[in-house]
Amino acid sequence: MGHADPLIEMEARQNFWMPFSPNKEFKQEPRMFVRGEGVWLYKPDGSQVLDASSGLFCVAAGHCRPEIAQAVFDQLSTLDYTMPFTRAHPKAFELAQRVAQHTPEGLNRVFFTCSGSEAVDSAMKMALAYHRIRGQGHRQLFVSRERAYHGVNMGGVALSGMVNNRRTFGVGMPGVHFMRHTALPENTFVRGQPETGGDLAEDLQRICALVGGDNIAAVFVEPTAGSFGCLPPPVGYLDRIRAICDQHGILLVFDEVITGWGRMGAPFGAQKFGVTPDLLTMAKAITNGAQPMGAIAAKQAIYDTITEAGPAQGIEFFHGYTYSAHPASCAAGLAMMDIFEREGLMERAAEMSPYFLDAVYSLRDLPCLVDIRGIGMMAAIELSTAGQPPGARGHAAQKALYDANLNLKSTGDSLILAPPFVAERAHIDRMVETLRTVLSAY
Numbered sequence: 001m002g003h004a005d006p007l008i009e010m011e012a013r014q015n016f017w018m019p020f021s022p023n024k025e026f027k028q029e030p031r032m033f034v035r036g037e038g039v040w041l042y043k044p045d046g047s048q049v050l051d052a053s054s055g056l057f058c059v060a061a062g063h064c065r066p067e068i069a070q071a072v073f074d075q076l077s078t079l080d081y082t083m084p085f086t087r088a089h090p091k092a093f094e095l096a097q098r099v100a101q102h103t104p105e106g107l108n109r110v111f112f113t114c115s116g117s118e119a120v121d122s123a124m125k126m127a128l129a130y131h132r133i134r135g136q137g138h139r140q141l142f143v144s145r146e147r148a149y150h151g152v153n154m155g156g157v158a159l160s161g162m163v164n165n166r167r168t169f170g171v172g173m174p175g176v177h178f179m180r181h182t183a184l185p186e187n188t189f190v191r192g193q194p195e196t197g198g199d200l201a202e203d204l205q206r207i208c209a210l211v212g213g214d215n216i217a218a219v220f221v222e223p224t225a226g227s228f229g230c231l232p233p234p235v236g237y238l239d240r241i242r243a244i245c246d247q248h249g250i251l252l253v254f255d256e257v258i259t260g261w262g263r264m265g266a267p268f269g270a271q272k273f274g275v276t277p278d279l280l281t282m283a284k285a286i287t288n289g290a291q292p293m294g295a296i297a298a299k300q301a302i303y304d305t306i307t308e309a310g311p312a313q314g315i316e317f318f319h320g321y322t323y324s325a326h327p328a329s330c331a332a333g334l335a336m337m338d339i340f341e342r343e344g345l346m347e348r349a350a351e352m353s354p355y356f357l358d359a360v361y362s363l364r365d366l367p368c369l370v371d372i373r374g375i376g377m378m379a380a381i382e383l384s385t386a387g388q389p390p391g392a393r394g395h396a397a398q399k400a401l402y403d404a405n406l407n408l409k410s411t412g413d414s415l416i417l418a419p420p421f422v423a424e425r426a427h428i429d430r431m432v433e434t435l436r437t438v439l440s441a442y
C-alpha cells in the first residue's frame, strides 16, 4: 500500500494556506492522508490510521462509500450544474423531501447551503426577515453562549463563544449577548446529561430583562456543544430555553451541524432532548462529508410568512449561494439518505453508544485527565494543562496520536472522539487502547 510522499519537496508545501492549522509547523512536519476506506485513513507510507473523529464529524457511514462516489459521478456526467436561482433540478426537491422525513415534526421547509457556516448565517437572516415581515423589525439582537461554535462567517463569528475565533475579528461586532456555558466543576466526569446546571438557562431571562426580550430575534444553541469539546445540555436546560423564547416571541435555533444525523443517538438533538426549535441548521454528515453541503430546516410557518409576504411573481427572500443545492451535493445527499435508511445507521449509532461511552470512560483513571464528557457517539477527554499554556498539551497529544495511528480533532486540551457509525467494537477497543498507551506518557 505504499504511496510516495507528495510533499517530499519543501517547496511543494508553501502555496497552500491551510485553514485552522499551524501552517509553519505543518509545513515542517506534515501529517497527511492519501486514502480512506471505512473507519480507516491511510498515510503516505501506507500505514493505517483509525479515524476516531469521522474527519470533522462528517463521515458517519465510513470513508469512500462506493454508492456515494457513483451517485456523484453519475450526476456530474448527467447535469453537472444548473443555477439555483429561478432554475432548479429534481434532486434538490427530492433531497429536501427526504431530509424532512428525519427532521423534527413541523420543520419541513429545507434551504440548502454549502457549509455549516453558511447555514448559520442564513438562519440569522431568516430570523431577521421573519420578524421584520411581522412588523417586529426592532428584533435585531441575537443570543448565543460562551464556548459556542457557529462557524466562521461573520454572523457565526459574532455568535462565537470561543475567544480565538473572535478576538481578531469580532471586536466591536454588535448585537449578540452571551449566556454562560454549562460546564460546571461539579459535573466533571459526568456521563450524558448533567443533573445540575439546568438553571443556567435563566441567563436568557436575565438578558431579556436587560435588553428587552422583544428586541431579540433569535437564540442560537448547539444542543450539545461540539467543537469546544462535547458539552451535553444539563437536564431541563433546553426545555427552559424553549419556554423563555416562547414567552418573549424569540425564535430558537438549534445548530445541529455536528449533533445532527444520528450523532446524539437520535436523528437530531431536538428529538434526543425532546425540544423542538424553530430553525435547525445541519451540514457534515448530510452527504457523509463527500460533497460540501449545509441546510436549514425551517418551521413551515416561517417559510409561509416570508414567502407569502413576497410579491406574486417575484423573489421573496433575497438570499442564496451559487452552489446552493448543487447537483453533485444533492446526489451525494440522496445516496447518504439511502445508506441511513437501508443500513439503519442512526439506530446503529444509538445501539453502539453505550459500548463507546463505556470504553471512553474506562480511561478515567489516567492521571493526566481532568474531565471526560460524552453522549451518543461523541465524547471529549480533557487533559490537564500541567502548567503549560492552554492547548499546548492537547496539540502535542493530537500529533502523538497521529504518529500512533489514531486520528482525532483537538480543541484546546480536549481530544474529541466521534467515530464513524460503522465502527465495530474492535475499532472502539483499539481507539481506547491507543489513547491509553499514548496518554500514559502525559
Ligand SMILES: Cc1ncc(COP(=O)(O)O)c(C=O)c1O
Pocket: 056, 114, 115, 116, 117, 118, 120, 149, 150, 151, 152, 222, 226, 227, 255, 256, 257, 258, 283, 284, 294
Ligand atoms: C455547530 C457548528 N456550526 C457551524 C459549523 C460550521 O460548519 P462549516 O465548517 O461546514 O462551515 C460547525 C463546524 O464544525 C459546527 O460545529
